[in-house]
Amino acid sequence: MSLLDEVTTAIADAMRKKEAVRLGALRMLKAALTNREVERGRALDDSESGQVVSSLVKQRKDSIEQFTKGGRQDLVDKEAAEIRVLESYLPPAADRADIDRAIAEAIAETGATSLKDMGRVMKAAMTRLAGQSVDGKTVNELVKQKLS
Numbered sequence: 001m002s003l004l005d006e007v008t009t010a011i012a013d014a015m016r017k018k019e020a021v022r023l024g025a026l027r028m029l030k031a032a033l034t035n036r037e038v039e040r041g042r043a044l045d046d047s048e049s050g051q052v053v054s055s056l057v058k059q060r061k062d063s064i065e066q067f068t069k070g071g072r073q074d075l076v077d078k079e080a081a082e083i084r085v086l087e088s089y090l091p092p093a094a095d096r097a098d099i100d101r102a103i104a105e106a107i108a109e110t111g112a113t114s115l116k117d118m119g120r121v122m123k124a125a126m127t128r129l130a131g132q133s134v135d136g137k138t139v140n141e142l143v144k145q146k147l148s
Helices: 003-017 020-040 046-069 073-087 096-110 115-128 136-147
Strands: none
Touching: 003 020, 003 046, 020 046, 020 073, 046 073, 096 115, 096 136, 115 136
16 A cells, blocks of 8 residues: 555544544645655655655754744644654654664765765765665764764
8 A cells, every 4th residue: 555545544534533633734745745746757656755754744843943933832833743643654763873883884885084075975874774764964963973
């Protein structure tokens, strides 16, 4: 069953249970998945669907940061609730040990010695972490620490 089909089923369930926040987040996810399918001209595979969900989560986190600065706690709570719904459709998050191992392997593979090599290390590390939910900012900071 594709993610789009799962989301469609979950929308019907949320309607029956009258869960407004969940319903809104699921509708937004379905629209984003459908838009990406139209852009691609074909059905999305699992990794592409995961990228869509990840980008929506990232957008919500950025919004939370802005709403917090603006003193809009009501909107922060709404975005946080949407993140919880969206994260249920992401693969399990990579733990710190997995990230450290992927970075160490990427540094060894690329022969990186300084911050100039950061782009190559990031690309190799993110490739190793594919299929897991991982924040690029976290990986970026860890790579900087190791190459400094």
